[in-house]
Amino acid sequence: MNIAVVLRQVPDLIETLEIADDGTRLDYGAARFIVNEWDNHALEQALLLKESEGSSVTVVALDFGEVDNTLYEASAKGADTIVKIPWDSEEPPALRQAAALYAEVLRGIGAELILVGCQSHDELEGPLAPQLAFTLNLPYVGVVRGVQPGDQPGSIRVFKEFPGAVVARMSVRLPALIGVLAAEKAPRYVPVSRIRAAMKSTPIRESQVDVPQAAAPVNVLRLYVPEAPERAEMLDGSAEEVAERICQILAEKGLLR
Amino acid sequence: MSAEDVLVLGETKQGTPTDMTLELAACARQLASQTGGQAVVVLLGPEGKQAATQVADAHRVVVVEDDILATYTPAPYLELLSHLVDQSKPIALLVGSTSVGLDVAPLLAARMNLPIVGGCQKISAENGALKVTASFCAGKMLADVEISATPAVLMLLPGSYRAGGGAAPQVEIIRSPIALDPGPVCFEQMILPAATDVDITQQEVLVAVGRGIQQQDNLALAEELAEALGGAVCATRPIVDQGWLPLTRQVGKSGMTVKPKLYLALGVSGAPEHVEGLKGAGLIIAVNTDPKAPIFETAQYGVVADLLDVVPAITEALKAKTN
Numbered sequence: 001m002n003i004a005v006v007l008r009q010v011p012d013l014i015e016t017l018e019i020a021d022d023g024t025r026l027d028y029g030a031a032r033f034i035v036n037e038w039d040n041h042a043l044e045q046a047l048l049l050k051e052s053e054g055s056s057v058t059v060v061a062l063d064f065g066e067v068d069n070t071l072y073e074a075s076a077k078g079a080d081t082i083v084k085i086p087w088d089s090e091e092p093p094a095l096r097q098a099a100a101l102y103a104e105v106l107r108g109i110g111a112e113l114i115l116v117g118c119q120s121h122d123e124l125e126g127p128l129a130p131q132l133a134f135t136l137n138l139p140y141v142g143v144v145r146g147v148q149p150g151d152q153p154g155s156i157r158v159f160k161e162f163p164g165a166v167v168a169r170m171s172v173r174l175p176a177l178i179g180v181l182a183a184e185k186a187p188r189y190v191p192v193s194r195i196r197a198a199m200k201s202t203p204i205r206e207s208q209v210d211v212p213q214a215a216a217p218v219n220v221l222r223l224y225v226p227e228a229p230e231r232a233e234m235l236d237g238s239a240e241e242v243a244e245r246i247c248q249i250l251a252e253k254g255l256l257r
Numbered sequence: 258m259s260a261e262d263v264l265v266l267g268e269t270k271q272g273t274p275t276d277m278t279l280e281l282a283a284c285a286r287q288l289a290s291q292t293g294g295q296a297v298v299v300l301l302g303p304e305g306k307q308a309a310t311q312v313a314d315a316h317r318v319v320v321v322e323d324d325i326l327a328t329y330t331p332a333p334y335l336e337l338l339s340h341l342v343d344q345s346k347p348i349a350l351l352v353g354s355t356s357v358g359l360d361v362a363p364l365l366a367a368r369m370n371l372p373i374v375g376g377c378q379k380i381s382a383e384n385g386a387l388k389v390t391a392s393f394c395a396g397k398m399l400a401d402v403e404i405s406a407t408p409a410v411l412m413l414l415p416g417s418y419r420a421g422g423g424a425a426p427q428v429e430i431i432r433s434p435i436a437l438d439p440g441p442v443c444f445e446q447m448i449l450p451a452a453t454d455v456d457i458t459q460q461e462v463l464v465a466v467g468r469g470i471q472q473q474d475n476l477a478l479a480e481e482l483a484e485a486l487g488g489a490v491c492a493t494r495p496i497v498d499q500g501w502l503p504l505t506r507q508v509g510k511s512g513m514t515v516k517p518k519l520y521l522a523l524g525v526s527g528a529p530e531h532v533e534g535l536k537g538a539g540l541i542i543a544v545n546t547d548p549k550a551p552i553f554e555t556a557q558y559g560v561v562a563d564l565l566d567v568v569p570a571i572t573e574a575l576k577a578k579t580n
Contacts, residue, residue, distance in 0.1 A: 013395055026398070041498065118359060121395050124402070126363040126375040126412060134367035139441040141331060143356040143511070145504075157445070161511055162356050165450035165504040170330065173441035179359070182498040218372050222401040226392070232543060232559035242560050243570035246542060247578055249558060253540055255462070255519045257487045257579060
């Protein structure tokens, strides 16, 4: 089975996010980037299928943020082919523009199964994965926790998560695009030495595509950091002092055993 | 239906509307009062009939029955909703940021080329345009958005509106107006959580761990603290996704809704999806290294510190008190 995975760069939320001067956009130039965690799970799921089924895995990423490192890391983890889509802007493409870009490259790869994170924390216009599925005219199931080979050839089995730790098992005819919430196992760690080796041994394939026009169906008027209406009473002091105060609070509330 | 109406995709669980559905209906009623239309909730499948009258904030509930809607699969939902939106052309379709909503809302927007906004917390109408305040970057950023092209697909974050205040809705039960096909996705089985694990929904004391726990080995610190408090350990989604704790321990939108007397949040940022699951908690104490972490807006007490320093100290202090 040929599997394709989309890996996106997103701002690291551990860092303070900056707003661009016009007040309507994130200042991506000031951001530190990490791989979208759900895409990372999508890659892990693809690699698990490769190990169990002998699939081939192609990773596709937009040339945005620290993408080369991300692609080499994917290669070091086991991806067979790494593909970069040129992108000149400091800002990521709009949702439908992104879908059109990825779709053009993915059509050329001809994957039977495309795995994409089911969401990303900087998506104001909703998740990319279903939009991409529509653009590629593929069936879509998202919020999936685990993908396995199906009973029938040309099918897979997915586990869609619902509230209350309930999971629906579904079969999906291929080709299909699946929005991954979590892989069956935690994303693997790969040592820096193997990433360095991948830099030397694996070429990044550059895929030239026409950049589609960005439509602007929604107009962002203002971006801002939310004001906290009410904050917790903060407990200061050494760890021991804080611990003592917490014990006092619990005792006052009758919550000590 | 008219162009002033607000359409809602509702969901049911065991014959009752979900909390998210009640919130969506409250939001729709408020929005409809500004547009001069009605809040119309659509419930799909056989449970809809039983749940319809409980959606008090709706002016109207339309229950669509068809055998294929007994369990969720994307294609029939998409076909049916596309038809309903196309026929009724409401000002907006409101959908919850749920497992079903995250599939159907973007697919529908893509298929019908409609504007879509995720993470909506506040929605209003003014001079024919929709004004939306949406949360993104895990609640660290808000965006005020204007949408002039309608219908718009708006995905509501849980915890944004309070249900209640409406009278009994008018209920209409119809057969699907179009033939529905299961498509290439087939439902096989609903897998319920194993009964062998701790039921965190019944615990009076919960010690919750988030990314700040850093490594799986550090879970032992939380376990020891939970034991000293007579409670259990639960977690945010990323911890469960790492496979460090089972899905039955996950608190939040896609996990469990808990109501302990004490919720100790350790290294938990407080993303809206997590906070949604602890609305019923009593005392909340949060420990986080980030003084701007949203969890401090939910907690009554907060500590800005590394949990790896504070947690052993709390455990020791508790043991000293109880011995």
